[in-house]
Amino acid sequence: MSDETLPAFRDYLARDEGPALLEGALLIAEAFQPHVDRAACHAALDELARELAPGLPPGDAGDAAGTARALAAYLHDVAGFSGNAVDYYDARNSFIDQVLRRRTGIPISLALVYMEAGRRCGLPLHGVGFPGHFLVRLEAHPPVLVDPFAGAVLDEEGLQVLLRQALGAAARLEPGHLQPAAPREMLFRMLTNLKHIYLRQSDLPHALACSHRLLALAPGAVPEYRDRGLIQRELGLAAEALADLQHYLAHAPRDVHVETLERTVRELEGQLRRFN
Incomplete structure (x- = not known):
């Protein structure tokens, strides 16, 4: 596949004001679908905010828990946004336009709906990259956490229950588990989810498109060079695969699979010598 939207994604990341989360999510959706109606997405979020606002406690009430409950009650119970437990690995669960249209998704895409609808109502909301399950954080003293999937x-x-499900019975909740995620972190997690979905489906061209964007977001994410290199190798892109795997081995020499990767590098070098 040609990756015509990758330059637009790179331009978006280079903006001085930093990446706006909704814009990034729309660009991700556009990379994998023929048409994304941006205006319809903005209109849907505006409408959700208009319906949400009357049910929120007054801003000066100091009732953060009540505000969080009202947010979840409207978006989940009234508007019908819920987690897609039946078909969790459907790529549409990661595309914001599809989530708004179908009213179902995975935790991080539903979190984006909560954050964007709440932001339009003046709520200080952030995403939280909780282990194994993305959450929404309403800033207060103390902050209140919402599970948008449920x-x-x-x-x-x-x-604590969620944490133990992800990390095991010995895990203990720590402040670091609840820290807000920056927009780049959320986009990275969205793309990582998508990459795993496409690899699960053996859709290597789309997995490669995810890898390109992951490295545009985080050029220092060394494991992504390994993953992209292996995908490119399977797609017959020997020169590109070789460059990525050499970069990875130079920066991660302690990889337990180093011997296998070094053998792959030698094979790619041999292929390129034969072609040249």
């Missing part, structure tokens, strides 16, 4: 406000016990 449409539920989480207390400490609920957070």
